[in-house]
Amino acid sequence: MPYKIAVILDKARLERIRGTSLEGMVKDLYGGYLKAIELNVPDDIAQRILKEFPRARIDARGFIEETPVAFKRELFEVMAQLKSTGPEVFGELLKPERLSRVKEAAAKEDEYLPPPNIAYCG
Amino acid sequence: MPVSLKIQTPPPHGGKLVDAVVRDENKAVSMAAGLPVYDIKPTRSIIDGNPIRNVYREVMSIAYGFFSPLDRFMTRNEVESVLKERRLTDGWLFPFPIIFDISEDDLRKLGVKEGDRVLLRLKSQPFAVLDIEEVWKFDPKDIADRTFGTPERNPEVVRRRFDEKHPGWLIYRSMSGLALAGKVHVINEPVFKDPYNRFWYPPAKSREEFRSRGWRTVIAHQTRNVPHTGHEHLMKNAAYMGDIEPCHGILVNAIIGAKRLGDFVDEAILEGHEAVNKYGYISPKRHMVTMTLWDMRYGNPLESLLHGIIRQNMGCTHHMFGRDHAAVGDYYDPYSTQVLWEKGIPSFGLPAPPYDVDKGLKIRPVNIKEFWYCPKCGEIAYSDTCGHADVAQRFSGSFIRGLIAEGIEPPPIIFRPEVYRVIVKWWRVYNYPFVNRKYLELKERELEVDLKPMEVSSRR
Numbered sequence: 344m345p346y347k348i349a350v351i352l353d354k355a356r357l358e359r360i361r362g363t364s365l366e367g368m369v370k371d372l373y374g375g376y377l378k379a380i381e382l383n384v385p386d387d388i389a390q391r392i393l394k395e396f397p398r399a400r401i402d403a404r405g406f407i408e409e410t411p412v413a414f415k416r417e418l419f420e421v422m423a424q425l426k427s428t429g430p431e432v433f434g435e436l437l438k439p440e441r442l443s444r445v446k447e448a449a450a451k452e453d454e455y456l457p458p459p460n461i462a463y464c465g
Numbered sequence: 466m467p468v469s470l471k472i473q474t475p476p477p478h479g480g481k482l483v484d485a486v487v488r489d490e491n492k493a494v495s496m497a498a499g500l501p502v503y504d505i506k507p508t509r510s511i512i513d514g515n516p517i518r519n520v521y522r523e524v525m526s527i528a529y530g531f532f533s534p535l536d537r538f539m540t541r542n543e544v545e546s547v548l549k550e551r552r553l554t555d556g557w558l559f560p561f562p563i564i565f566d567i568s569e570d571d572l573r574k575l576g577v578k579e580g581d582r583v584l585l586r587l588k589s590q591p592f593a594v595l596d597i598e599e600v601w602k603f604d605p606k607d608i609a610d611r612t613f614g615t616p617e618r619n620p621e622v623v624r625r626r627f628d629e630k631h632p633g634w635l636i637y638r639s640m641s642g643l644a645l646a647g648k649v650h651v652i653n654e655p656v657f658k659d660p661y662n663r664f665w666y667p668p669a670k671s672r673e674e675f676r677s678r679g680w681r682t683v684i685a686h687q688t689r690n691v692p693h694t695g696h697e698h699l700m701k702n703a704a705y706m707g708d709i710e711p712c713h714g715i716l717v718n719a720i721i722g723a724k725r726l727g728d729f730v731d732e733a734i735l736e737g738h739e740a741v742n743k744y745g746y747i748s749p750k751r752h753m754v755t756m757t758l759w760d761m762r763y764g765n766p767l768e769s770l771l772h773g774i775i776r777q778n779m780g781c782t783h784h785m786f787g788r789d790h791a792a793v794g795d796y797y798d799p800y801s802t803q804v805l806w807e808k809g810i811p812s813f814g815l816p817a818p819p820y821d822v823d824k825g826l827k828i829r830p831v832n833i834k835e836f837w838y839c840p841k842c843g844e845i846a847y848s849d850t851c852g853h854a855d856v857a858q859r860f861s862g863s864f865i866r867g868l869i870a871e872g873i874e875p876p877p878i879i880f881r882p883e884v885y886r887v888i889v890k891w892w893r894v895y896n897y898p899f900v901n902r903k904y905l906e907l908k909e910r911e912l913e914v915d916l917k918p919m920e921v922s923s924r925r
């Protein structure tokens with residue numbers, strides 16, 4: 344079964360990819376409220392991601408989810424740098440040096456994630 | 466004699482609600498006097514030491530009637546009966562072993578034997594008494610394997626072998642291997658902390674609440690999650706399955722206890738569901754939120770049996786079941802709960818659905834498929850009704866958790882803003898939006914309750 348992973352694009356990320364080939368790959372989700380780029384993930388890469396990040400899982404839609412925030416951030420960076428969504432993105436992303444940086448940042452996420460700056464129901 | 470089309474409140478499972486709470490303080494003190502004392506401890510994961518269960522929750526669910534007719538921690542014979550036929554020794558359906566385990570060292574220090582009574586303390590205060598009917602040994606791995614089934618023995622629904630990654634399997638696997646069986650009585654009623662206090666409706670109280678609201682038909686919604694709009698649509702649509710009219714009430718019953726890492730925190734689950742009626746997405750006249758104390762076993766069809774028991778005891782006439790009910794990972798077929806409630810699972814001792822077997826359940830299932838967002842319909846749609854499956858955007862709890870973790874507010878079409886704000890509220894309290902190790906340890910230290918001080922004589 345082919346797997347996928349989605350990178351959500353906020354305003355800053357949309358600006359970064361403006362004018363590149365990535366811009367044409369942006370998909371509207373949920374009536375346009377969210378913008379995302381979906382990458383195809385070969386099975387061996389999917390299994391590698393699940394192994395490297397034990398809490399990651401494949402959801403009912405076939406998407407790899409619950410990867411650390413640091414992983415998703417790095418995925419966008421590599422995608423933007425290479426201006427690509429092809430398998431070379433994962434080749435670069437899963438290089439030992441980059442992967443170990445991601446894991447170090449991810450380990451801190453287990454204890455603390457900064458909450459968003461919004462008003463909340465008291 | 467014509468059979469009425471109007472469905473009435475079902476009796477409790479087993480015919481009578483267990484009420485093993487001693488409310489008379491003098492009697493309670495006298496029951497506890499001179500007893501050997503055991504301080505309740507959490508079950509800690511044999512893998513990483515995280516607290517994954519606290520048996521006090523099972524004491525509460527037994528004593529307050531949620532698990533009726535079960536009124537005790539199980540003997541060896543009763544556990545065998547449950548594992549072979551998913552029935553108690555008196556024949557009533559019951560899916561899980563309920564075991565009070567204790568270490569050999571603690572048992573030796575207690576110096577108790579069959580026929581004795583033990584005072585259970587919680588947070589250093591008297592809490593309950595256990596009358597020891599049997600002391601018995603077990604193999605935790607064997608109990609864990611037989612509880613959940615295997616692909617070989619249960620091919621209808623089990624897809625792969627259970628292991629330590631399954632939180633429910635791990636609970637049984639991490640038990641000590643030595644059990645005290647016998648009846649339990651709460652002698653010092655715990656006081657629930659905020660926000661849990663306003664969601665505590667033991668079966669006697671929930672039945673009374675339904676009566677006072679004029680709810681003849683009530684459909685239960687099981688949750689361990691903060692609700693997205695898919696859950697909301699599930700509730701709204703499943704509630705149409707009443708009898709001569711849609712169900713009068715929707716009862717959300719949240720399972721509260723130790724959860725797996727990455728689930729939402731309990732406070733956010735309760736207040737998130739409360740926000741659905743507080744802000745009118747479902748009228749509070751038709752929707753109420755309650756809780757059951759239970760460290761989830763994530764047992765999909767077996768868990769759904771327990772859910773049916775609990776909610777029938779609470780007075781519900783119906784129970785909605787969706788895809789992946791009470792599941793984690795791909796151990797069970799995603800629709801195994803619906804298979805159970807439509808046809809039965811013979812290899813688990815149910816040759817027919819739970820309502821079609823002797824000493825079974827009287828609560829009616831409502832098996833629902835899924836809701837998704839359809840960009841063509843421009844709305845949330847039911848999978849069997851919407852003809853645009855090729856462009857449907859499915860709800861995924863994992864996807865929503867991913868958005869939240871990245872600090873992105875989910876779009877209002879899939880997540881009510883007020884519910885999101887509840888998540889943020891508790892995120893600020895715990896510095897993290899989901900269950901993590903710190904939360905598990907804090908939860909184990911604090912629990913959902915406090916105990917009033919109770920002076921008990923050390924002499925009989």
